[in-house]
Amino acid sequence: MTIGGHLPEFHGLPAFDFPESVKDEGDAAGLPAPDSVAWRVAVESYDSKEEWEEAFARFLAAVDTTRVRALVVGAWSNVYETGPEAVIEAIVAGRDRLPALRGIFLGDIVMEEAEISWITQGAVTPLLDAFPELEELGVRGGNGLEFPATRHERLRRLTIETGGMPAEAVRGVAASDLPSLAHLDLWLGTSNYGGDCEVGDLAPILAGTRLPALTHLALRNSEIQDDICAALASAPVVARLKVLDVSMGVLTDTGVTALLTGQPLTHLTALDMHHNYLSRAMVARLRDSLEPAGVRLDLDSDDAYSDDDGDGTVWRYVAVGE
Numbered sequence: 001m002t003i004g005g006h007l008p009e010f011h012g013l014p015a016f017d018f019p020e021s022v023k024d025e026g027d028a029a030g031l032p033a034p035d036s037v038a039w040r041v042a043v044e045s046y047d048s049k050e051e052w053e054e055a056f057a058r059f060l061a062a063v064d065t066t067r068v069r070a071l072v073v074g075a076w077s078n079v080y081e082t083g084p085e086a087v088i089e090a091i092v093a094g095r096d097r098l099p100a101l102r103g104i105f106l107g108d109i110v111m112e113e114a115e116i117s118w119i120t121q122g123a124v125t126p127l128l129d130a131f132p133e134l135e136e137l138g139v140r141g142g143n144g145l146e147f148p149a150t151r152h153e154r155l156r157r158l159t160i161e162t163g164g165m166p167a168e169a170v171r172g173v174a175a176s177d178l179p180s181l182a183h184l185d186l187w188l189g190t191s192n193y194g195g196d197c198e199v200g201d202l203a204p205i206l207a208g209t210r211l212p213a214l215t216h217l218a219l220r221n222s223e224i225q226d227d228i229c230a231a232l233a234s235a236p237v238v239a240r241l242k243v244l245d246v247s248m249g250v251l252t253d254t255g256v257t258a259l260l261t262g263q264p265l266t267h268l269t270a271l272d273m274h275h276n277y278l279s280r281a282m283v284a285r286l287r288d289s290l291e292p293a294g295v296r297l298d299l300d301s302d303d304a305y306s307d308d309d310g311d312g313t314v315w316r317y318v319a320v321g322e
Helices: 052-062 085-091 126-130 167-174 201-205 226-230 236-240 253-260 281-293
Strands: 013-017 038-041 070-073 102-106 134-139 157-161 183-189 216-222 243-245 270-272 295-300 306-308 312-316
Touching: 052 085, 070 157, 070 167, 085 102, 157 306, 167 236, 201 216, 201 226, 201 236, 201 270, 216 226, 226 253, 253 281, 281 295, 295 306
Parallel strands: 013 038, 038 070, 070 102, 102 134, 134 157, 157 183, 183 216, 216 243, 243 270, 270 295
Antiparallel strands: 306 312
16 A cells, blocks of 8 residues: 555645645735645655745745644655755744644655655654644654654644654654653554664553653554554553554554453554454454444454465565555
């Protein structure tokens, strides 16, 4: 599976592409109200007519950005080779003109522009430093991703989508103090694309001590999904979750057995395991164990793919890799 479509909405708002034809405030007639949409600013990923920073300058000139609540960064020039440093610098430089900004998504880039594991990322925490009132941050792409440990008082949702998330970035997220964070979603990916973390790197997240408000935890799209489930079986953070998501990865009966023989899960409102490699017997066990308690289960395995190389070795794949 790859990402074939841009975000239809972000931060609770429908996404709207800022038009290439709008140059300044005089061209702004017909644009939506500044606070009614998540504004997507993008250029062509190759052979673009302008740099992303130039498109953003047009956006600042045409829209009453004091009312803008959400910004979606689409493709910048040469995303295969160039990181978002200039993009982030432009956003940070414009922070005084964005006092109402509460949501930023960095890298709403689809497969025709760059496959997820080929998006060049960089250090993204300057966005958190520059916007202390930010409530939601989303990032797509793990190549070169940096997330040094930070503290942010207001952030409520953090999503990092990768085909391979570097262990150092995982450790940075895990070591961050995010007292308001209620929703954490990490696509850990595969070692083929730089996803080299181990379960131990997730230990502070599983302990939950730096995430006292967390109610939705997604650790997914991982080739170590069984190991993650084994660790979740005794993880203190699970007791206060409403939603646990271990979907999109290489999840087998081994991981689910460990999870079910650990601490109770009946307090959850939802358990997401879609894209899995579970036996029918295990699916039935999950349903019998959790559905009577009202836990909503997603056990769809229709998109999970395995490959036999001819010598009896079966290869299983995460949902989003390249």
